[in-house]
Amino acid sequence: MIKKDTLLGELFAEFIGAFILIAVGAGSVAALVLMGESYNLWDISLIWGIAVTMAIYITGAVSGTHINPAVTITLAVFRGFSWKKVGPYIVAQIAGCFSGAALVFGLYNKSFAAYEQANGIVRGSIESVSTAGIFSTYPQALLSNFHAMFVEIFITALLLIAILAVTDDRNGNAPKGKYAPFAGILIGLTIAIIGGSFGALTGFAMNPARDFGPKLFASLAGWGRIGLPAPNNYFWVPIVGPILGALAGGFIYDNFVRKYMPSNQEETAESKTA
Template sequence: MRVATTRGTRGVWTRIRRGTGGELSAEFLGTFTLILLGCGSVAVAVAGLPGSGRQEGAFGAANWLIVSWGWGLAVAFGVYVAGGVSGAHINPAVTFAWALRRRFPWSKVVPYWFAQTLGAFAAAALVFAVYRPAIVAYDQAQGIAARPESLSTFSIFATYPAEYFAGGVVGPLLDQVVGTAILVGLIAALIDNRNQAPGANVAPFVIGLVVMVIGLSYGSNAGYAINPARDLGPRLLTWLAGWGELAFPGSYDHFAHYWWIPIVGPLVGGAVGVLVYDLFIGQVLITRQTPESEPTPEPGVVPGSTETDTEPDGQRGSDQQDSPP
């Protein structure tokens, strides 16, 4: 009986791992890796180095390089961790965008979102456990008596808008829409084998560079969450850990009720990014996939022009499927 029960249990787990359960497991660990390294890099810049005795002088704006590189590499390794199982969305905006373009089943959208957010929360909890002494020391050095007053240490985990928005909603929301549109549109380009997708399995690294350049280009506006799970999971952790209204409803001196913007903005931006790519590039590539009896034009050559293609018929356009990274 015990042998039969053991075999039955193993069979259940095997079926789970082979199906959606395995994909959710990968999304959990991929997002966990993303947040563990990303929030870890912010912890180094904000509280780790200043209190460690390893930093003789303040890095100032150079700390942004630590943060940008940290998040970029965090995304790259998160994609490498989960890519072979789930496609490594590790971002609800990517999952939503791929469902919109009919490359991903709607029935899996909410389960993916849950796994991504849970992975982000778990990783944030581990970062908090590791860097708690540094956070406490930082608050003491700054004369901060209560955690809800510590916007800097809150920023280790979740995002907030710049002071120059003066509490406005439109600016931060637009920032999240644009930043995520750039991210998802470029991911669509980088994994599109009909286009010039990077080879030799370097796409995850290049996608990480996309996140890094978004941080360098747009990060100061609102912390470039560009990922609902990346903000919501750690934000839940900060709420439980005592940051109070900084987490929910997301209020401080120069902003109020901010918590929903890093969720709604990226979802809208992801949809915009993938639709723009498909409209301007994806549909063009489909149109240029001419029948095998006609040569496929070289990039930049209009079909039907007098220039001829030098490759054998049908060679360019083979294996032209794209999938999430």
């Protein structure tokens, strides 16, 4: 049975972690698009990665800082995370991402208006994808939805393999003991590297809450159908792709890496001789 006070604290932590992710990450994109700051793809990717690291250090001791439905579902499938918590965690994650987008919009509100006026952009028109993209991800125009989904499957699988590896007690190369906190840095760097390598294709969502929450906010804040369901009904791709990719990553890590770690093989040999 889940203790209500414990679960409530975990949900607050997931909300706060997701809020930090979008507030910092989308804030950097707002500075790039609206203020003309000279960020490049690596700069933006690194900021998103550091945002995740920040969230881990702030909330990890309470909830584990999933801040991503794909992570939560994968941990339930492969690591015994309680299925009773999956739904509440996802709601908290989406709410945190929605609120992070709202904060960025509020802080940059006048900049949004000035940018739209200067560039002749009507909020809610197809041209306003350029500003809606501050909050959530949209693919390059040359990509089909299925191509974009494959990108999201691959990069999220890579992310989950890294997360499972650096947090695995059986992995002799994972940081442990007094070095365990370095796992948060490694996860953040993994996100930055993935963003720097493949972010130009789809915006490297890798997280259904990170995308759906801000898209929901944008749809309510004047972007309408540009937010949801997004051009070409794209909204489902950053939901389905990351979940499939995360599950694939969990399967690959457990069956093709973890299974062959020395400690695991020793346990198997002992069970056979017992």
